Amino acid sequence: MTDEQALFLSDIFPTGYMAAEFCDIQPGDTVAIWGCGPVGQMAIRSAFLLGAERVIAIDTVPERLALARVSGALTLDFHEEDIYDRLMELTHGRGADGCIDAVGTEADAMASADSMIDRVKTALFMGTDRPHVLRQAIQCCRNFGTVSIVGVYGGFLDKVPMGSAINRGLRFRMAQTPVQRYLPMLMERIQNGDIDPSFVITHRASLEDGPDLYKIFRDKHDGCIKVVLKP
Amino acid sequence: MKALTWHGKGDIRCDSVPDPKIEDGRDAIIKVTACAICGSDLHIYGGIIPGMEHGDVLGHETMGEVVEVGAGVGNLKVGDRVVVPFTISCGECFFCTRGFYSGCERSNPDRAKAAKL
The missing domain is CATH 3.90.180.10 (Medium-chain alcohol dehydrogenases, catalytic domain)
Structure with a gap:
């Protein structure tokens, strides 16, 4: 096993895998995943490993959507189409069986009206988070489906549609990943060739280049999805 | 280094x-x-x-x-x-022994604050 295959056992592979595992995927299931960053990419592949029939991946960054398609996902661009309408259309009006939030507190501030309001509220210290993706994941989840949260939130969330969630019997699963619990099993998955987590790496550099790479990764420049630094 | x-x-x-x-x-x-x-x-x-x-x-x-x-x-x-x-975990506490390593009781010095936030 190379360093690049093993490295993501530290965080993003177990986190993406746990997100998919939370959905308790059954044959025929559709899993919708918000966020095609490194964790979202791991969640897409893990959902297929766990038997999902279809994965619908949501983002707006072209190269991230392209990588999601390479993994077999159907992709939706939230700047191009209405995510709720499209997901309903794709699921006979029921919603996805599992909805994974791999975005968390820093949802795109320009993605929707509620995101813009959240952005203003956080700037004025009237709110702590921008939970647009969580709201939408709840709305897009089928009755008695699962909302799986691995995107990180930091505080007290406003306008989360708990009425919809309780009346439709949604199940919420979430955690900071207990990584050690997943290590033996996921190491075996890599050794068996079920998955090679290095597929997500776009940039390789030395530690000295780290400060520049932080900027490139933050700005999503140069097709950057995941950076690996070596001494 | x-x-x-x-x-x-x-x-x-x-x-x-x-x-x-x-x-x-x-x-x-x-x-x-x-x-x-x-x-x-x-x-x-x-x-x-x-x-x-x-x-x-x-x-x-x-x-x-x-x-x-x-x-x-x-x-x-x-x-x-x-x-x-x-997740830095002790591996021995109530939570770690149950597999909840990210809830380790001994590795987070600010547990009371974390529970509120």
Whole structure:
């Protein structure tokens, strides 16, 4: 096993895998995943490993959507189409069986009206988070489906549609990943060739280049999805 | 050794920092062979994580080769290749023994605050 295959056992592979595992995927299931960053990419592949029939991946960054398609996902661009309408259309009006939030507190501030309001509220210290993706994941989840949260939130969330969630019997699963619990099993998955987590790496550099790479990764420049630094 | 260190919002530098030392019998020191930048490191980069101080070393996705172990370490030896989970856990407390490593009672010094936030 190379360093690049093993490295993501530290965080993003177990986190993406746990997100998919939370959905308790059954044959025929559709899993919708918000966020095609490194964790979202791991969640897409893990959902297929766990038997999902279809994965619908949501983002707006072209190269991230392209990588999601390479993994077999159907992709939706939230700047191009209405995510709720499209997901309903794709699921006979029921919603996805599992909805994974791999975005968390820093949802795109320009993605929707509620995101813009959240952005203003956080700037004025009237709110702590921008939970647009969580709201939408709840709305897009089928009755008695699962909302799986691995995107990180930091505080007290406003306008989360708990009425919809309780009346439709949604199940919420979430955690900071207990990584050690997943290590033996996921190491075996890599050794068996079920998955090679290095597929997500776009940039390789030395530690000295780290400060520049932080900027490139933050700005999503140069097709950057995941950076690996070596001494 | 070299490390990426935090000096404020948007200010990360590659600095020389003191080599780590074994401080506790259960410590191990690894020579890093590869590490990665995580989306959550960007929260620190963006200055939204309170409690960061000048010179703090960044990064939590890392792996390498064990070069030194404390006297109390029984499951690692010099030369072993290891990946470091981002969840630092004791492995022995109520939560760790139940598999909930990210809920470790002994590794988070600010547990009361974490429960409220």
